[in-house]
Amino acid sequence: MKKSMYVLLGLVFVSLCYLIFISANIVFSNDIALPKAKKQTDSRYRLVLITRDMDTTFWNKVGKGASRQALKEGASLEIWGSYSNNSEQFLKKLELAIHSKVDGIIIQGLDTDEFKELTKVKAAFNGIPIITVANDVPMKESLRRTYVGSDQYRAGGLIARQLLKDMGTEGKVVLLSDEQKEHYHNERLKGIYDTLRVYPNIKIHNAETAESKDQVTTTMRDQLNQMPDVNGFIAVNAKMIGPMVQEIGKRSQVEPYFIYTFDDGPESLPLFEEGKIDGVLEQDPETMGEVSVQQLVKWLNGETVPLDINGYFTNIRILKDKRNE
């Protein structure tokens, strides 16, 4: 009786000690580390990458390349931007970046007056260098330091040559382009025109439309009505490829048409995988990110002054659907 009492007391004692040990461990542990306070920022340069198309495959890749390079250069980089081509938010971010006096801005060029006003006046006033990436705005209008991205003129030419290769030198081609007439669109169009101009039997019709899905659908319907015997389509603005293919699909088979576009639209690559597009011009967004940061840091360090005004071009190539051959 007495012994069992002792055993019971011992057990209670030990278990209480154990519970206290566990609780005390949790209570007195300091393992929740707060972020370390800093007196001074370490990185030499604060860079911002601003786009209008956050969270698309293309821009994610640009961001990835840029971040990697920034880490290598010891600069800190943040990616800002707006979603779904929202220019208002985009410009606000740019203004914010300028007022925040960052050391450099890498930005997706926007061919509007507001954009040019901000880059030309405000950024230049504050002495902040701007590099356009992927989409260029002419230097005269924007006072950008340089451009990093694909040579859009050559890209247009490549697409046109691929069209010739597939379709031959005869036929009707519809170009679907933005009515906003951005600089890089113009370059692409110029490239396409310059290539196809040599072949008189190829008829080109440039259909300009707004970017919204309804507008694209309407324009496509009109084009197909007006030219039932069209042979090929080129979506100069890659964002239009989705509604375009959809509209064609409503009428007939997509197969007989030669359809081409660029890879900076969200639907370009998925449609190409499905085999609905005959060719996609693939750019190199990761390299764009990398080179833009690299050049910007070089400029900031004073190693390359001035930067190449024409820009640093990254690789482009045609992705061809092999199944149609």
Add this chain to the structure above:
Amino acid sequence: MNSIRRKILTFTTIVIVIMSIIWIALTFYNYKTQVKYNDILNRYLILSDVSRSSNQVITDLNNYMNQSTPENLKKLEGSKKALETSRYEVFKVRNEVNDFTLTNYIHLMGSLIETIDRLMGLERDSEAAVKDLAETTRISNYISEMTLTLIDMELKTHEPFYRGIMEQSIELVKLAIWMVLLTSLLLLLATYWFSLSITRPVQQLTKAASELAKGRFDNEITVKSNDEIAFLAKTFDHMRTNINNLIQQIKEKAKLEHELQQNKILLQESHFRSLQSQMNPHFLFNTLNTLSKKAYLEGSEEISDLLVSVADLLRYNLKQIDRSVTLKDELMVVNQYMQIQKARFTDRLQLKLDIDDSCLDIDIPALTLQPIIENAVIHAIEPNINGGVITIRVKDLNEYVAVQIEDDGIGMSEENITQILMERQVKTAGHSTGIGFSNVVKRLRLFYDRDDVIHIESSLGSGTAVLLKIPKQRGEMHD
């Protein structure tokens, strides 16, 4: 000596120390958490302060633009200063996570201040001024937005910390409960043992006391403890031993008194008897004298002499029975007795004397030798037709005088000798009373207060020798 008090003091001190440790630990923990809380709150306050002061600047700026009074200017200067102050405060908030945004934030404030300064230098209502005013508003909005972003960031980065604090506070309550349980348990046990260490000796002492009260003085009182109770128990035990000894003494005294009483009664009885017995001999003595005169008158001189001897013997007997006499007197009586016996046994009885005369003054109880001689005559001479020889020797042996009475009769059995030496009555053949011999033994032993005063050597058929060792120095008791 004050060990119970010391025990209580020690116990209380330990309890107080344990409680204090727990209290201090908890207070310290609370203090630490408080400091952390304050840090975090301070960060939020700094951020919200920036937002507020930037708004204030804009309000004051607009007021000043509307009415360029000195008061408004003063107000504007004040709020601008406040903004600058909070701009420096913001540096404290910087950490790894918000480094980039915070730098932007600080520069934004810088931009705001710059723009305001520029605006002040411009002419009022000019195009540039209007534009700059709009810009300040925009920058202020950016600041507000970024404040929210930063606060959001703070919340995100501190989230694990908040959760940790919440978990810790829950755990703290648990810890407190366990602590209370454990300390209660320990205190309970300690109190139990502690009180036992005081009450157990008291209980033992109480039990011992009740044992004593019941009259059992033999159980030793032991209390295992090292405090006052043990001392008490020791003293108590000492008292018990003393009482025990006293009781023993009283018992012994009572026994002695009882024996004394018994002896007194015996003494009185014997005194009475001796008085009684003195009556007859006087009558006999007178009669014997009459008989002696009658025998002399009738011409029987021998009988007359015999009767005179008997009367002398009787007188000696009556006179000397309570006193000590000398050996010489005794031997004289023996002589008279032998003359009487010779009248009876004539030549059959021979008495040989071998006496050292220097020893004759020694004290000896009266009628010591006569009964022994009588015994010898009865046992050695009477049954033997040829008679026998009785030899009496007196020798000086330094410390004592040896008196030997020897006969050549039939001897005594071992059993009889033992009986005599044990001072018992011996049933003997013939007319002897049998009292005589053992009476002698008893008296000799009483007189000299020693047991070895008489020896008997005998074997059946070869005579008996009785040896009396009479010390020259008598025992002090009878003086």
